[in-house]
Every structure is written in C-alpha cells, then in structure tokens.
Amino acid sequence: MVTTEAGTAERTATAGLSLRTALAGMPVITRDEPIAREAVAADFAERYAGVPAVGVARPEPAVLYTGVRSGAAGPPVLLGMYGDEDRLRGWLPGLPRHTTPQSAAALVAAGIAPVRVTTAPCQEVVFGEVDLRELPVLTTTPRDAGPYLTAALVHAGDALTGESALSAHRMLVIGRDRLTIWMVPGRRLGQLREQAVARGERLPVTVNLGVPPAAMIASALNSRFLPDGSDKPAVAGGLAGAPLTLVPALTQPGVAALAESEIVLEGYLDGTLADEALPGAAPEGSLPEFLGYDGRAKSGLPVLTVTAVTTRRHPLYQAVIGPGREQSHILGVAGALSVALSLPSAPGLHVHDLHFSPAGGGMLLLAVAVRKGSAAADRALPAIAEEVVRRHPFVKTVLFTDDDVRVRSAEELLWAMTTRANLGADCVELPGHPPVPMDPSQTPDWARARGGTPDVPPRTFIDATTPYRLRAHTERSFRSPSD
Incomplete structure (x- = not known):
C-alpha cells in the first residue's frame, strides 16, 4: 500500500473516549512470538477466554498479539479488552x-x-x-x-x-x-x-x-x-x-x-x-x-x-x-440499559438493578432485582416479564430476585433460585414468542428429541422473590457489604 x-493536533482523551488511553491505564499481556492469524483466536480461547467460549468462569485479560503473520507487516491484534465488567465500568x-x-x-x-x-x-x-x-x-x-x-x-x-x-x-x-x-x-x-x-x-x-x-x-x-x-x-x-x-x-x-x-x-x-x-x-x-x-x-x-x-x-x-466474557459484557451492559429504558411501571414495585448474565451471552438470561412495597407487587411480575420478552426478542429467561441479591453474582442467583423458588411452580411459561435460532434448545428438533411437539418452545420467567407478606421470614442472617 x-x-x-x-x-x-495533539489531543488528550479520557479512557472512555479513547481505546489507547484506556489500554494505557491497565495491565496488558503482550504475546510477541510469531503466530498465524488463523491461530490467534484459538490461542486466546485456550489461554484466556471465559464462559461461554470455554467452560471456565473467569474474567478475560487484554492480550496484544504483536507477532501476527499476515500478507504484510500489519498492526498488532488486541483481544480481551472488554473481558472484565469492573474494568469496563x-x-x-x-x-x-x-x-x-x-x-x-x-x-x-x-x-x-x-x-x-x-x-x-x-x-x-x-x-x-x-x-x-x-x-x-x-x-x-x-x-x-x-x-x-x-x-x-x-x-x-x-x-x-x-x-x-x-x-x-x-x-x-x-x-x-x-x-x-x-x-x-x-x-x-x-x-x-x-x-x-x-x-x-x-x-x-x-x-x-x-x-x-x-x-x-x-x-x-x-x-x-x-x-x-x-x-x-x-x-x-x-x-x-x-x-x-x-x-x-x-x-x-x-x-x-x-x-x-x-x-x-x-x-x-x-x-x-x-x-x-x-x-x-x-x-x-x-x-x-x-x-x-x-x-x-x-x-x-x-x-x-x-x-x-x-x-x-x-x-x-x-x-x-465471538463467544466469551468480552462480547457478553458489551451486549449485557448495553442490553440492561435498553431494558431499563423500556420497562413499564408497576404499582408497589421498584426495580433495584438489571443484569444480563454472561452465561446467556449477555442477551438470553436477564436477572431483575426488585423491591416490593405492597402485596400488589406480587401480581406485577408476569406482566413485566411478558413485556420484556415482547420488546427484547433475544431474552429467553427472566429471573426475578429480591433487592438483597447481587444480580451480578452467579452464585447469588443460584442461591435465590434454590431457596426462594420452587421451580415446579415458580417457573412460568410465556408462549407465543418467536425462537432465537442461535440457541439450539429453541428449535423444533430439540422439542421433538425431548418427546414433545415441534412447536416453538416458550420463553419463561422465574419468580425467586419472597412473597410480600412473608418478607420478615426470609431476612438474611448477615447483610452483604454495600455494592
């Protein structure tokens, strides 16, 4: 070329306004050995990537591959930049x-x-x-x-x-x-x-x-x-x-x-x-x-x-x-903002936090922490879940928790599902929504293999919240540090 x-002109920019400035303020792993560009992604996935790329729950570091072989002496390749949500924030x-x-x-x-x-x-x-x-x-x-x-x-x-x-x-x-x-x-x-x-x-x-x-x-x-x-x-x-x-x-x-x-x-x-x-x-x-x-x-x-x-x-x-923490955090942080901008109000219900789990690629599994102010809030969750999956067609499962649950913690979400829900009764189907073809479990073949009809599998929501009148019976023994 x-x-x-x-x-x-020389300019200065904050970390949010310049990738280069953001990169300068964080640890970066430099890989300078020669590597074919067809091998870079596999190397990153094996050494550094997290769920859902590989079955390891870990934040991803920023990695700079400076020895990538291509048709000419090209620029270094950067992967993992957004692989840690705390870093992104x-x-x-x-x-x-x-x-x-x-x-x-x-x-x-x-x-x-x-x-x-x-x-x-x-x-x-x-x-x-x-x-x-x-x-x-x-x-x-x-x-x-x-x-x-x-x-x-x-x-x-x-x-x-x-x-x-x-x-x-x-x-x-x-x-x-x-x-x-x-x-x-x-x-x-x-x-x-x-x-x-x-x-x-x-x-x-x-x-x-x-x-x-x-x-x-x-x-x-x-x-x-x-x-x-x-x-x-x-x-x-x-x-x-x-x-x-x-x-x-x-x-x-x-x-x-x-x-x-x-x-x-x-x-x-x-x-x-x-x-x-x-x-x-x-x-x-x-x-x-x-x-x-x-x-x-x-x-x-x-x-x-x-x-x-x-x-x-x-x-x-x-x-x-593609898959991995990096993509999940980009999609999930923005997706939570999009859902928040579209949520209808409900009497007696306050939304405390929204979070898309990396387990769903930042799009399929949405956790919603709520605070109930009246018994009417118990009846508001189905309508909110229906509205979320209608307006956001990639959302497959909405998990409601109380506001004492940290929705960015996978273990906290499992704790809430285990101790504040009985899935046989509290996992509710939301039928009538088109499938996401990228998810193999939303296909007719999957439904047939499970012994059912080839109908489109429904979306669901899980109520892992405490009924309003029983709140005093599920106070945690120890309060979590402020998040």
Missing part, C-alpha cells in the same frame, strides 16, 4: 452503579452531543490503495466462512431524515475492497440502506475499528428505546462524561468517522448483494456466535464497498472471538 501522512463514569429505569433515563438525559473536528488521530495515515487482505483480519476457526471483522462499528446517517446509525455487525472480507455485512432485521442501519437504495442512492458509511469504549457500549443500545432528540453518539458522551469527536470522511461526503479510532474504512452500501462466502464457495458456516456455537452463513447479504483506509500512526487492530 502507498501511504501519506496527515498532520493532526471504570472507564465510564456516567454508567449507573445500578441499572434501573430512573438511572437509565438520567444517563440519556445527560447525553453530550459529539464535537466535530477537521483533523483527527484516525486520519494520521491515509492509504492510497485499498487492500483489506493486508489487515490482520482473523479467521476464528477452520470452519469459518473466512476472515471477519468482529469489533467494528459502522457509522451512517441519512441527510434527508436526520436519522443516524452506530452499530456493530459481522463483516466477511470477500475481496480487496468488499465486505458482506449481516444486519439483524429491523436494525437502523438496514433501514437507512433501504431508504437510500429506494432513492437510487448509495449510503455512505465509515467502519471504525479500535473505537472509544463509550462508543462501543452505546452502539449496542437498542435505538427504539432512545427518546426523540437523543442518539447513540450523545449517549456515549454521557457514558464518558465528555463528548465523542467526529471527523468528516475523506472519500465519502456526508458521513463522519469516530476521530479516536485506530483504523477506519470508508465506503458505501448500495443495492449490491452477495452470499456470505468466499468467491467460489457456497454459504455454510459463518463464525462462532455469542452463545458459543458455530453460526450459519446467510445468502444475499448487502455488500459494503471500501473506498479508503485511514489509521493512526502505529495502529492497533481490535477484534473479539
């Missing part, structure tokens, strides 16, 4: 200590609009020729369709409607300058692309790698639950306590890059489609999904064409391996 360098002073409807609403109200700049760290080096194959894009397992971008945020905006999108997607490199992109149906980016194509236009985008931690968490919020006048970049500013910086793309007018990113791909989405497979291959597997199982490739996906690559000097290439 031919490169040119663009001057940029330390970067984001605006993230509430307890996730409740009130604290989530306060975070959104405290949002800070991004600042637009004309020069930025992410454009210090500009590549005059695009060849995505020179980046250390990982192939996670030998069964993968090919090399995937896994920790990249796509930023787009519609100049006519004022709508914007900031979201992560799996993207398969299918050529020097082309990627397929899988968008869950109904996501904002897909809607913006469809609107542009209907007008006979292209949708300009930037693909941002090595992004600010605040942007990564904000990107996983569900846009449907943000009030009018708020967007994900503003929420990222609220999380970090200071605004994100955006810089205009060099080759795609009307769209901006996240200025503190390590690497940026500029490009566009149009009506072009391709199968999620390398040229000449049929679509089969994709890559490991967040629950720990191999994914299935899609046919006829939108193609993203890349028109420029810009980077910091000496950039880092960030990735996730």
